[in-house]
Every structure is written in C-alpha cells, then in structure tokens.
Amino acid sequence: MMAFNRKDLLGIRELSVEEISNILDTAESFKEVSTRAIKKVPALRGKTIINLFFEASTRTRTSFEIAAKRLSADTINISPSNSSVAKGETLIDTARNLQAMAPDAIIIRHPSPGVPHQLAHLVEASIVNGGDGAHEHPTQALLDAFTIREHKPQVAGLQVAIIGDIMHSRVARSNTHLLTKLGAHVRVAGPRTLIPTDYNRLIGESEGSLLVCDRIEEALEGADVVMMLRIQRERMSDAFFPSLKEYSIQYGLTLRRLELAAPDALVMHPGPVNRGVEISSDVVDSSRSLVLDQVTNGVAVRMAILFLLVGRDSQ
Amino acid sequence: MKLLVKGGRVIDPSQNMDEIADLLIEDGRVKTLGSDLLDADAEVFNANGLVVSPGFIDLHVHLREPGDEYKETIASGAKAAVAGGFTSVCAMPNTDPVNDSASITRYIIDKGRAAGFARVHPVGAITRGSKGEELAEMAEMKEAGAVAVSDDGRPVMNSQVMRHAMEYAHDHGLVIVDHCQDLNLSAGGVMHEGRYSTLLGLRGMSGAAEESHVSRDILLAELTGARVHIAHISTRVSVELIRAAKHCGIPVTCEVTPHHLALTDEAVMGFDTNTKMSPPLRSEEDRAALIEAVSDGTIDAIATDHAPHHMDEKMLEYDRAPFGVVGLETALGVALKALYHSGVISLARVLELLTTGPARVFSLPGGTLVPGAIADVTIIDPERPWTVDPYQFHSKSHNTPFGNWQLRGAVIATFVAGREVFRLS
Numbered sequence: 001m002m003a004f005n006r007k008d009l010l011g012i013r014e015l016s017v018e019e020i021s022n023i024l025d026t027a028e029s030f031k032e033v034s035t036r037a038i039k040k041v042p043a044l045r046g047k048t049i050i051n052l053f054f055e056a057s058t059r060t061r062t063s064f065e066i067a068a069k070r071l072s073a074d075t076i077n078i079s080p081s082n083s084s085v086a087k088g089e090t091l092i093d094t095a096r097n098l099q100a101m102a103p104d105a106i107i108i109r110h111p112s113p114g115v116p117h118q119l120a121h122l123v124e125a126s127i128v129n130g131g132d133g134a135h136e137h138p139t140q141a142l143l144d145a146f147t148i149r150e151h152k153p154q155v156a157g158l159q160v161a162i163i164g165d166i167m168h169s170r171v172a173r174s175n176t177h178l179l180t181k182l183g184a185h186v187r188v189a190g191p192r193t194l195i196p197t198d199y200n201r202l203i204g205e206s207e208g209s210l211l212v213c214d215r216i217e218e219a220l221e222g223a224d225v226v227m228m229l230r231i232q233r234e235r236m237s238d239a240f241f242p243s244l245k246e247y248s249i250q251y252g253l254t255l256r257r258l259e260l261a262a263p264d265a266l267v268m269h270p271g272p273v274n275r276g277v278e279i280s281s282d283v284v285d286s287s288r289s290l291v292l293d294q295v296t297n298g299v300a301v302r303m304a305i306l307f308l309l310v311g312r313d314s315q
Numbered sequence: 316m317k318l319l320v321k322g323g324r325v326i327d328p329s330q331n332m333d334e335i336a337d338l339l340i341e342d343g344r345v346k347t348l349g350s351d352l353l354d355a356d357a358e359v360f361n362a363n364g365l366v367v368s369p370g371f372i373d374l375h376v377h378l379r380e381p382g383d384e385y386k387e388t389i390a391s392g393a394k395a396a397v398a399g400g401f402t403s404v405c406a407m408p409n410t411d412p413v414n415d416s417a418s419i420t421r422y423i424i425d426k427g428r429a430a431g432f433a434r435v436h437p438v439g440a441i442t443r444g445s446k447g448e449e450l451a452e453m454a455e456m457k458e459a460g461a462v463a464v465s466d467d468g469r470p471v472m473n474s475q476v477m478r479h480a481m482e483y484a485h486d487h488g489l490v491i492v493d494h495c496q497d498l499n500l501s502a503g504g505v506m507h508e509g510r511y512s513t514l515l516g517l518r519g520m521s522g523a524a525e526e527s528h529v530s531r532d533i534l535l536a537e538l539t540g541a542r543v544h545i546a547h548i549s550t551r552v553s554v555e556l557i558r559a560a561k562h563c564g565i566p567v568t569c570e571v572t573p574h575h576l577a578l579t580d581e582a583v584m585g586f587d588t589n590t591k592m593s594p595p596l597r598s599e600e601d602r603a604a605l606i607e608a609v610s611d612g613t614i615d616a617i618a619t620d621h622a623p624h625h626m627d628e629k630m631l632e633y634d635r636a637p638f639g640v641v642g643l644e645t646a647l648g649v650a651l652k653a654l655y656h657s658g659v660i661s662l663a664r665v666l667e668l669l670t671t672g673p674a675r676v677f678s679l680p681g682g683t684l685v686p687g688a689i690a691d692v693t694i695i696d697p698e699r700p701w702t703v704d705p706y707q708f709h710s711k712s713h714n715t716p717f718g719n720w721q722l723r724g725a726v727i728a729t730f731v732a733g734r735e736v737f738r739l740s
Binding site: 113 | 509512513514515516519521585586627631634635
C-alpha cells in the first residue's frame, strides 16, 4: 500500500489526486469489516483517539467513534459546552492539555474556521478536521466521493450539481475541491444571497470545472449527481431569503425538478435532512437517494483515514 | 546644548531638498542647514552614508492607556515610536475611558511628556464615549491639546450626527478623522470579502462597507466645508473616490498603512491571527491601487494604525481574535520594501509621506528641517538589512504579521527637540 505521508487531515484543498485515491482505495478494504459478525480488526490496538467536538453532532461524532472502535483504538469523547473563549481557555492551552494526555489522534469539530489548522501546529497528535465552520469537512467529501464511486464507473467527467446554502457550507467547499480534483464538473446553485463572493474562483488548476448557476434548473440539467445542502433555520434572521416556504418552492428538490437531471442521477444529502424544505420526502425516500449509503460509507472512509494517519508508524 | 549632524544625505521634503549637508541644532531647534558647518562647542553625530530626515510623524496609533496598560502604555508606545523613527504620534481616543474630555486629553499629554520619548498628540473623540450619539466637548479638548477628533474603531453610523460633528469641528479648526466602515454591511466580517474569504469559510467585509462611508464623508465634507481625513484607506474604490474629491477641491485627505501596502488577503491563508485587522488586508488589485495613489499624490501620509494586543488575546480562533497589529517598529522597513526597494517610488517621496505629509494633515509642528523648526530628526540607513524579531520590540505587544521578515532600511538614531531619544545598538 502506498504510504500516506501526512501528520494531519485538515482539508481536501491541499490533497493530491493520488492521496485521495489512496484514502478511497483503503476505505474499500475496510468496508467489509462492518459486515462481519465480529466487526473489529486490531489495526489500531493501543492507540488513543480523542473526539473533540465543539459543535453539536450526532452523525459525524458517532461515525468517527465507531470507525475508531472497529480498528480497536481507545476512544474518548470530549464535547465542551462552548468554545475555548467562553471557558476562558486559549487555543494554546487547549492544545497543551490535550497533548499532555498523549493521544495519537484528535478529531476536531469547531464552529471557527481554521481551528484544526491552528491546533495542528501545536500538538504532536494527528489532527483530523471533523468540520471547521464554513471552511472544510474533508471526511464528508471523501465519503461522498466513495459513495459516488460505488455507483458510477468513474468520477471524472460526471456532472455534479450542489444546491442550497453554499455560503455556510463546508460540505460544499470540500466537495467542490475533491470532485473537481477527480475531474468532475461541478455546478452550484442557490439564492444569490447564499453564494459566497468569487465562488467560481474557488478551485485552482484541475481536470474538472466549476460553474456558478443563476437558476437551480440550470444546475440540474443533465446532472449525474445532485447534492442537496441543508438550510439552517437560524439563517432566517439574517434576511437571506423571505421564508422557508418560498425557499422550498424556489430551490427545493422535488421529483418533478429531478426529472431535469440524468435518468440515472444519484441524489445525496450530508444530513440532517429538512424534509419538505430543501428536499421533498418522496425524493429522500426514493431509490435514487443515497442518503443512508453515505452514512454507512462514512464509517469505512473514517476507518481508512484513521488507519492511514495513526497506523503509519506501526505499519 | 548644540548638536552637529555631519555629512549626511539630508532629505527634507518640505523644502524639496536632497543633498549632502550638515545640520546644526541649538536649543532644540534647527539653527543652520549647510555645507561644511563647524562649531567647536557642538556634539558631533557622524551621518556619513546615512540619510537625515525630519522626524517621522504617525497620525494613527493606539497607545491603550488609560485602561489597557497590559497591551501598551503611553511610555512603552512612545518608546516603540522613537525606535521606529517617529518623533510624533497621534493617539486615538478609543481607550478606556474614551478620550472624550479635556481631563483625559491632559492626562495623555502629561504621560507623554513624562515618558520623554516621542511627542504624544491626543486625538479626541467625536462623540461622548464614541457612542455615535452626542458630540464630545471638542473645543475644550482642543484647548487642552487635542490635534484632531475621531471615533476610530467605532465609526459614527448616524450621518446626521456626523454632519453636525463636521460643522462643529470646522468651527473650532479641528480635523475630523474617520475610520470608514458601515457596520451593518461589515457585520460579522473578519477579513476582506473575496476569493480567500470564500476559500477559508471566514465571513468577509466587502470593500463597499468602507467605500460607502468614504463617499458619505466626502459628500458631507463638501456640504459642510469641514476638513475630513480618511483613516487607513484600503481599497481601489476608496482611492478613486478621494482622488475625484481632491480634484473637485473638497477638503479631504487620507492615509494608508504599511501593511496594506505590503500584504494582501492571501496572507490570511494559514489562519495567523496577526493578519487580522480592520480594515482588513485587501486584494492584490486594491494593493496595487494604493501604491499608485501613493505615487500620484492622492495619499497624504503613511500611518501605522499601531494596535497592540496581548499574545493571549491573539492566540484565539481567527474569527474571535481582536482586530489589529503593531506597526511602529516595522513601518520604515515595510514601507521601503513595498515602495522604494521595489523601484516604484523615490526615497524622498516615501519620507514625505512619513514627515511633511502628515504634519500638513493635522497642522503639526515638525515635518521640516527649515531653520527655526523644532529639531525633530530621524537618521536612517535605507539599505541596512535586518530581520524582524517581534520579541525585540520596545512595544509591550508583539502582534505583527511581519515576524521573521527580512527588511532593508533601519532607523539609526532619533532626536526629539535635539535630544537623542533612540540610537540603534
């Protein structure tokens, strides 16, 4: 197996295509573990992994915890009630305290962009970015790509529509980086108030391409994959759009809108789903929807990442 | 007491002078400027190979006293100033309490005199407590020694209050200094809005948040006839607005910081909180426009916006860390790097922006070496290489984006009223 020469997994932007393929290929070999009667391999026995979640999360935290446990690592969950500032602790003290417990990896989710990067400079443990503000969510993008690979012969050349609140979405950013690196053509759409400035200039040199569409229909036209993003109700107060009702009519994915996409288009959503807002129930529950496959694959992809980062010295 | 500065290249933008000359100082004033001066009683400073300039003047510093002495004191800030070649600094009023009364103005002046380094000129508040509601007692502050008024950092959002402030300040011969930022447009922003804020997922502040207030102030300056100085402009459109206003004869001036001349928003990649300041580092297009504006005379002064913060406060999440960087001790080297060593602008013009230019904006003493002027003198070596070590700063704080930068151009000695207040060891 090709070596993975990184201490941390902070984002997709800095990864090469080879590194991405390495993670996805490794995940293939771990997926089978979860189907066994005894769902455990000894790969990370004796390793300590801390789940440090400064933001509410059920799916991602549980997925990381199960992944670590199936690799036989010891896991600890820390969920500080609020950020270090509210507790009066600076990042450097948070880092030093964690380091003092000698963990092998720290999975961190934080509402502020860049916290995993700031901590990575300060601790010896591997840092895995479990989502930092609206910046990156690399493991989500990797599990999305893994899920697409299971259903399509290759990612290169696919037309992928990402629709909804792009501005506040780390999933959109990480997926845009990852899918265009793999050669896909990404189109994003949503209300202009929720498309960040210069989004079309997000990616660097790449085999794929990135297009910001004015209308959701334009993004859906002939799409092979449709990724819907969650609309956060708390955004209402910032006057981004008039009402959830109007949003669902103008930008929601219905079976009728889905007809614009390719006949075999896949529908994905990083969860949690707001049924009837960004996506209608009949789409979520249809055979096109891969929402639960994404969750299943999340465990395999996170096992691969932890194995590549933490298992590197015992290989 | 006499001092003879011999053999230096004297650059005095106030009299378009750039030649090898001797400078004789007596009783704190410039006595004579000429060649081959001799005075048996004078102490001699050999300035061979060095540049002799009027003392630098910084229109925009935060000395944090009273209230936040753990970040900086008037004494530590004034010492950092002279180490950076500044013989005069203008202290912004956003202290705790805000400098909105004559007694606080006097306190700052007294502390500055007692420190005995740079001259400290207080800037009074525009409104009481800088709350943007009632006018502060500007005339009393002026009598106590305030050189201008500003609600820097907490810009006056109510345009009617700003109009009245301009009219009243105009009556009393005070310049209004404005930190132009529409706080609604910039709400939640922590960096420039553009490709890099989108990449990093950080909330952006659009250029329009600055430009809308620059245009408002220009319109109000025309309406009221008041003298308005736009602090730390940072965008191409701000430059164009001010250039057009000056062309129309509207009494507006502006300043730029060294960091906006040397850095862009790309520097935020990596999340170093020492790249976080307000206004934020802008795009390369904006930076290029600022340099052009320095070159064509649209910009009147280089000001540091020296904003000390304790390391513990900066060691936070990027979006939670306070805005601001120190600048007094890197200003010359960074300005020379961005403007002079890059081959764009003459050394004399850079020095004009640090001396005669700012003196004119607030009508301050200094900024000139004409006989009879106060003998505030800065002696520099524009070629001397050095590496920025923030822990060697005289400032109490180290929050600079220029740590480990290799700079060319150092302050060799600084004199205030003919008295040596700094010498490079």
